[in-house]
Amino acid sequence: MPSSPSSRFARSVLVRLAYGLLSLLFIAFVTFMANELAPGDAAMAMVGEKASPEALQRAREQLGLDRPWPVRFVEFVGNSARGDFGRSYFGIREPVADIIARTLPMTAKVAFPAIALAALVGVFLGTVAAVYQGRFLDQAALGISTLGVTLPNFVLAPILVYVFALHLQLLPLNWEPVQRAPEFYYLILPAVVMAARPTAVLARLTRASLSETLQQEFVKLARAKGVPSFRLYVVHGLRNAILPVVTALGSSFGILLTGSFITERFFTVPGIGFTAIDAIQKRDTPVILGTVLVTGALFVVVNLVVDMLQPLIDPRIRESQV
Amino acid sequence: MKRGFVFWASGGFLVLLVVLAVFGPSFRHDYLTPLGRPFLPPGPEYWLGTDEQGRDIFARLAYGARMSLLVGLSVQAIALAVGMVVGVLGVFAPRWIADPLMRLTDAMFAFPDILLAILIIGVFGMGVLPVVVALSITAWPAVARLVRTQAAAIKDREFFVASRALGAPALYLVLKHVLPHLWGILLAVSMVDVAGTILAESSLSFLGIGVQAPDPSWGSMINAGRFELQSHPLVIVWPCLLLSLTIFALNFFGDGLKSWADPRASSD
Numbered sequence: 001m002p003s004s005p006s007s008r009f010a011r012s013v014l015v016r017l018a019y020g021l022l023s024l025l026f027i028a029f030v031t032f033m034a035n036e037l038a039p040g041d042a043a044m045a046m047v048g049e050k051a052s053p054e055a056l057q058r059a060r061e062q063l064g065l066d067r068p069w070p071v072r073f074v075e076f077v078g079n080s081a082r083g084d085f086g087r088s089y090f091g092i093r094e095p096v097a098d099i100i101a102r103t104l105p106m107t108a109k110v111a112f113p114a115i116a117l118a119a120l121v122g123v124f125l126g127t128v129a130a131v132y133q134g135r136f137l138d139q140a141a142l143g144i145s146t147l148g149v150t151l152p153n154f155v156l157a158p159i160l161v162y163v164f165a166l167h168l169q170l171l172p173l174n175w176e177p178v179q180r181a182p183e184f185y186y187l188i189l190p191a192v193v194m195a196a197r198p199t200a201v202l203a204r205l206t207r208a209s210l211s212e213t214l215q216q217e218f219v220k221l222a223r224a225k226g227v228p229s230f231r232l233y234v235v236h237g238l239r240n241a242i243l244p245v246v247t248a249l250g251s252s253f254g255i256l257l258t259g260s261f262i263t264e265r266f267f268t269v270p271g272i273g274f275t276a277i278d279a280i281q282k283r284d285t286p287v288i289l290g291t292v293l294v295t296g297a298l299f300v301v302v303n304l305v306v307d308m309l310q311p312l313i314d315p316r317i318r319e320s321q322v
Numbered sequence: 323m324k325r326g327f328v329f330w331a332s333g334g335f336l337v338l339l340v341v342l343a344v345f346g347p348s349f350r351h352d353y354l355t356p357l358g359r360p361f362l363p364p365g366p367e368y369w370l371g372t373d374e375q376g377r378d379i380f381a382r383l384a385y386g387a388r389m390s391l392l393v394g395l396s397v398q399a400i401a402l403a404v405g406m407v408v409g410v411l412g413v414f415a416p417r418w419i420a421d422p423l424m425r426l427t428d429a430m431f432a433f434p435d436i437l438l439a440i441l442i443i444g445v446f447g448m449g450v451l452p453v454v455v456a457l458s459i460t461a462w463p464a465v466a467r468l469v470r471t472q473a474a475a476i477k478d479r480e481f482f483v484a485s486r487a488l489g490a491p492a493l494y495l496v497l498k499h500v501l502p503h504l505w506g507i508l509l510a511v512s513m514v515d516v517a518g519t520i521l522a523e524s525s526l527s528f529l530g531i532g533v534q535a536p537d538p539s540w541g542s543m544i545n546a547g548r549f550e551l552q553s554h555p556l557v558i559v560w561p562c563l564l565l566s567l568t569i570f571a572l573n574f575f576g577d578g579l580k581s582w583a584d585p586r587a588s589s590d
Contacts, residue, residue, distance in 0.1 A: 022429075023429070023432035026429045026432055026433070027432065027433055030433060030438070030441070031441060034441050034442060034445050034446075035445050037445075038445035038446050039446075150566070150569050150570055150573060151566060152521055152524065152525070152565060152566065152569065153525075154524075154525070154528050154541070154544050154545075154562075155544070155562040155565065155566050157548075158544070158547070158548055158551055158558050158562065159562075161548075161551060162551055162555060166551060166552050254434040254435070254436075257434050257436055257437065258434075258435070258436040258525065261436060261440070261525075261529060262525055262528065262529065265528070265529055265530075266548065276440060276444075277440075277529050277530065277531060279444070280440065280443060280444045280448065280531050281448070281530060281531065283447075285444070285445065288440070288441070288444035288445065289441075289444075289445075292437055292440060292441045292444070295434075295437055296433060296434065296437050299432075299434050299437070300432060
């Protein structure tokens, strides 16, 4: 059946949305099932492990845990979609949604500068490496990115803390509830540590993609026409080479996630990663499930958005959309 | 990547690491008992000094190496077993088995590894066993995907088509014509995967939800050392150094093996 480019484009958007929705359901299902299979449940947490079987049974009925699991899964998805993740087992039994609303912005404050830094430095390093391919600057950029990929976050963090916080005393050691300097200073080291790995990944990708683009005919033509070097590399080269890099930004989000757990722990930043680990150590199941669901959903949404951006950036994809 | 100095140095380092893991933890001192004063500097008695409780850092590092290697190898063994079965079924099983399996494999990539590990440890409890289970579950889909693409390529090669035309049973085909072609690439990829697993184990132990005290792990030693960064920076240096070197060595050794297993695949 013949179809216009715009309707094919619309269909591909719908297909991607459907995949995104399925991924969200899958994450919810795995989260629900893991909790289902694990020993102990909300009723046990309510009455305590030493309670009589009858009391436990009554608690189960009261919480609706005696219903079959498909029924409860549908309810779980419905509640989660409305942002209701239950309440923490401990303290003032704060709703999990409130805990996430409090800690997620904190994580974002570190993660956004980190990803911006990674994109800027990564694309810059990769461009330098591709332009000076095989020469000293290329080797140096490649060396830095190999180090960035292999050096674990929690090895980089103590090195930077030792140099910049303890030795030079330029930056604070870790996050403090009562701050003696503008918040900005507290965020520098965590953001740099978090950015290291994505920077390295993006640098390698940019180098590979750009050096391939620079060998194409239209670049040679532009050079022969006398286009100035800078314009040649950035406007002609990078504009065409940037697509795989944008895709990688999406998957970098996963790396960033791992980074956030470690960085927040190292610098005691009260973000969502810190909260999740704290909840595991206290066995605060609703908080664990809530944080996993929300970060997992964010991961899916970010990748979906990046996926959708591609045809907007690159007309070639827009045309060939099936 | 040529198999030059870096490749052989990495291999040598890995051999030393295995020796350290086997004999190190009780070679001179026990890794759990406080023996000397806290924070002794490196010397002839305690080669790398003692930690905040006066325990021998060398023995604890060696035990950490044992933990890392055990977790890395057992996770990889499980991932290989599951991944190979799923990957081979994905190519040779009837569609009603193959399709759902491959959909599941793809779906697993929608769940970020660290998040899945944290979920599993979160609901089943902390410790080495949950870490192994969690990391195995996150590791097998990559193996399955690799095996599937490799096996699908073999399916169209002449020797395979010929053998099948002669009426060889499916199991014979897989064991005789598919798996022998996969060992090289799987071994090479396993090195890099084990590096990832060791890094993940250290991360989880660093976060305090992996290997539990008093047993040492490189990750938990780094976590303990960060509180002494100002007064005794050496304490954190040793586990950081050993962990980084191990990750480097496994990656470079694996890369070298990859070009050996498949000369055409050798990249930059």
